[in-house]
Amino acid sequence: MIQLKNVSKRYGDLTALHPLDMAIQQSRATALIGPSGCGKSTLLRIMLGLITPTTGEVWFKEQRLSQENVRTARLAMGYVIQDGGLFPHLTAEENVTLMARHLKMPLEQQQTRLQELCDLTDFPRPALARYPAELSGGQRQRVGLMRALMLDPEVLLLDEPLGALDPMTRSQLQTDLKAIFQKLQKTVVLVTHDMAEAAYFADTIVLMREGIIVQQGSLEDLRDRPVDPFARAFLMAQRREVEF
Numbered sequence: 441m442i443q444l445k446n447v448s449k450r451y452g453d454l455t456a457l458h459p460l461d462m463a464i465q466q467s468r469a470t471a472l473i474g475p476s477g478c479g480k481s482t483l484l485r486i487m488l489g490l491i492t493p494t495t496g497e498v499w500f501k502e503q504r505l506s507q508e509n510v511r512t513a514r515l516a517m518g519y520v521i522q523d524g525g526l527f528p529h530l531t532a533e534e535n536v537t538l539m540a541r542h543l544k545m546p547l548e549q550q551q552t553r554l555q556e557l558c559d560l561t562d563f564p565r566p567a568l569a570r571y572p573a574e575l576s577g578g579q580r581q582r583v584g585l586m587r588a589l590m591l592d593p594e595v596l597l598l599d600e601p602l603g604a605l606d607p608m609t610r611s612q613l614q615t616d617l618k619a620i621f622q623k624l625q626k627t628v629v630l631v632t633h634d635m636a637e638a639a640y641f642a643d644t645i646v647l648m649r650e651g652i653i654v655q656q657g658s659l660e661d662l663r664d665r666p667v668d669p670f671a672r673a674f675l676m677a678q679r680r681e682v683e684f
């Protein structure tokens with residue numbers, strides 16, 4: 441579904457991503473994990489075409505992303521931004537329907553879709569009239585998810601969608617999200633700090649460090665066959681959270 445070929449990203453002297461290749465399989469969930477600053481969000485935003493890589497190519501469904509097709513490609517990808525990224529001056533409903541209104545989706549269709557999304561994410565419909573500051577953290581995350589799903593994208597890219605939630609809400613949302621992924625059978629790329637969460641959601645876990653992909657595979661691969669001391673240490677540090 442998404443392919444990165446020799447993709448790297450430099451910001452001045454800082455190399456956020458060293459040249460890497462990566463393939464995201466259709467209808468599968470992939471988790472990107474690694475320490476803060478290792479390049480997870482950068483990689484996700486490159487897949488979306490929001491950041492242009494310094495070297496390399498991004499392919500989306502057999503098409504190389506270019507200035508001409510990036511807008512169309514982006515409409516096929518739902519993006520949940522790290523820390524929510526809702527517009528504070530728009531109500532929840534206005535946040536969710538922003539692109540749909542821009543694309544002039546008929547009102548009736550918007551309302552039908554809103555109801556589907558409220559049902560799907562278990563969000564109380566009346567709360568759609570509220571502003572982000574008037575919602576709980578968990579509700580804001582659901583609004584972010586609804587916004588990403590509004591146009592029924594083929595791919596869902598989620599940047600720490602469950603960050604900064606209390607453990608109960610997080611656990612509830614984890615369960616809900618997984619059910620949503622299974623129901624929708626979308627291609628999912630999810631960024632997380634948490635190995636247990638990565639293993640819960642994803643078939644493939646991609647462990648990163650300082651702009652490099654250290655190892656990718658299943659939880660068992662990473663746990664039983666860490667490729668280097670960093671991979672081993674990262675797994676060990678998270679051991680208490682992963683049940684193994």
Ligand SMILES: Nc1ncnc2c1ncn2[C@@H]1O[C@H](COP(=O)(O)OP(=O)(O)OP(=O)(O)O)[C@@H](O)[C@H]1O
Nearest residue numbers: 451454455456475476477478479480481482483522
């Ligand atoms: N626009 C930018 N200009 C300069 N440097 C940047 C820019 N965006 C990111 N960086 C740097 O690139 C590196 C990778 O950042 P990125 O946001 O991808 O990390 P991350 O893995 O998502 O971290 P976190 O887990 O904290 O969200 C960091 O060192 C960051 O400071």
Ligand SMILES: [Mg+2]
Nearest residue numbers: 480481482522
């Ligand atoms: Mg990030």
